[in-house]
Amino acid sequence: MRVAVIGAGYVGLIQAAGLASLGHRVVIGERDPERISILRAGKVPFAEPGLAELLAGAGDRLSFEEDNRVAVRDAGVAFIAVPTPESADGSADLSIVDLVVDEVMSSLDPGAILAVKSTIPIGTIDRIAGQFRSAGRDDVNLASNPEFLAEGSAVSDFMNPDRIVIGARSEKAARTLTELYADLEAPMVVTDPVSAEMIKYASNAYLATRVTFGNAIANVCEAVGADVSDVLLGVGHDGRIGHHFMKPGPGFGGSCFPKDTKALVRIADAAGYRFSLLEGVIEVNEAQHQRVVEKVRIAAGGSLEGRTIGLLGLAYKAGTADLRGSPALELARLLQSSGALVRAFDPAVQAGIAGVETVASAIEATRGADVVLIATEWDEFVQLDLNSVRAAMSGDAIVDARNVLDPATVRAAELRYTGVGR
Template sequence: MSSARIVVVGTGYVGLTTGACLASLGHRVTCADVDVAKVNRLSAGRVDILEPGLAELVSRGLANGRLSFVVGAREAVRSAEGVFLCVPTPMGAGGSADLRAVEAVTAEIGDVLPPGCALITKSTVPVGTAKRIQAMVGRDDVPVVSNPEFLREGTAVQDFLNPDRIVVGSDSHAAAAWVGQLYGDLAAPVVVADAASAELVKYAANCFLALKLSYVNSIAELCERLGADIDLVTEGMGYDRRIGRTFLKPGPGWGGSCLPKDTSALVKVAESVDYDFRMLTSAIDENIAQRDRIVAKIAGACGGTLAGARIGVLGLAFKAGTNDLRDSPALAVSSVLGALGAEITAYDPAVSGGIAGMTVVDDPYQVAKDADVVVVLTEWAEFRNLDWVAIADAMEGDDVVDTRNLLDPGMILDAGLSWQGVGRPRAARRRVPVS
């Protein structure tokens, strides 16, 4: 289609990626935010989000004039053909999605939207939000469209420009089709649906992934109790095309900006229609149990108690490739360790500054100094290439707890340390015989 005039409200992960990528597809995009300092930084091409390719797209869009940033959305939308709502929808009281930001933007711009302008929800919102927004706007000449995002932090630009599918839904089929056409020649199927179905797709997909992760963590626990190896079990499972290999890696639990709030929100949506979504609530409970099992594993490596134990933590972000700490399982585990009396020194290549309850350092080898245990909590590839002999020399203890099964156990053993992962047999250090 020809270039469209687009306004994106919100410049977080989703909003900034959406705006920069739509500009790269040839549209004229204005990104609006309420944070004046942030708008100024973005207007100068400074991107704070760690996301491969995003800063380059922003710089290119600014240079060719297709991308701009403004404070406030009201004036910007007056000439828009489509407005994307990319504002936060965090977990609110009781676990439901907090839609106050969506409602505030809708109230701000509803009366100045041009006739025919599509109001598009990109943020993850509960089923029924499109109808709610339509009622708030109170105009038949402004169609509301649901166009959920499926962006993974660390690969957001790639996911946007190489999507598995594009989902659009509206009570106006024409408006939904128009939004689908904004994606131009991207090689992906376009699913055109009603608004409720499109809104449910995002929750259904994310919650399925949470179920899969909780399941593999449960299987990993069985592996430890039965003497099996989770790597071999998941390899055997992954060849089954009905199952696939993705999301079959055990860890310290799932987290991030999406899965915790989306699972909670879908449980609340189910409750609103008198459905007890026990499968999903069990997955949430299992995720908490996995964190507690990891804490118990670390306590065991410390001799059974964490009081006064010195723990070196490698990794704080919720996943490698991002600096996002929102609902990070690494932070969740670390906070419990601290609450039980451990002294924590942590390093993450993408995280700096103070975090309550721990000392954050800028050198991975500092976490090992006098540590009783070193724990890998985020799967940064660079941790594989550390000098583990130097780490062993700096440690007081000799245990490495690898909650991501990231490291080569043989390498850890060669350094004179013991290794234990998740769902795999423990590898005890090789003791030098006494002559």
């Protein structure tokens, strides 16, 4: 099947390369000429395990086009995979999606399917379908086909999905998309567009809630003297609960959870329902940043003014270089606003960060530090020679915001240890 994917960002590029690896002929539409040049040169514009190999394996089944209108011509299925960033009021900004719709509307073949992979508010597919009808293009079938990719495992997530969600009011759209993914062994959830859109938001909201629950339990553990690691281990052994997404830390981040939780609160509010549970999740998550900073302040002797903090980690999680919504960057901002000097290192982040001094190694980040703060759970930080860290530091305190170090090992190196909920 000939397929077009509009957007060579994270979602679009993996979608396109994945479909090409399944034998489909795929054209990527991307308006950024620099990104097109990188891709045509056989390079990958961002770090993601397995993506370079997936692109190389696609061979001539994958091509690139700077004009989105040309990209969708002759395509049986066209996907929109462009960003829907957070607006100032917390809602999803659909301006890029709407721009693509306007671009490709007249170029799609009669009978083509236009499926949106971007995270879009409830009712967006039906709204776009109305635009097509008003333009006399009711021969195009609209569908929602949300993505469920996690950075660091996105290629595996595409090839081995937990489920494939298709939201369509047209039998042809549902059937064609089901056939497109036929080689992937996964449950197919075929539903209406509104339900498909809601599945995406509900999934991210639930995962964000689990993260926040783990942090809230950690905070209670600190108050009562329990060890959150043991508590959540015991809780997670319950088959109804499990261990995933309940590891305490500095709060959830990334490109999806922060914006999607806020967007769902706005969606619910517009529909007349106050989503107080999710409002609480957002509030607790934002407060978690301040709780970590307070731990650093106490470890620094009661004041951050003039103190040097060695920040280990900048990406929002290990396995990616993505800084979007990173708790580490928020921690750096809060520390600096309290008068601290922040010196940071992340093994995946090479570019400089505005307002943050970045250095070339973890040990260099700890040199002269009053407190070392672990903000991202990289294996490299777990394997640090703590005796070398102690020798490099001016102070003697480690705040482990990811609970990746063994407290006894840290103390054996004559360092003071502070974790989350332990």
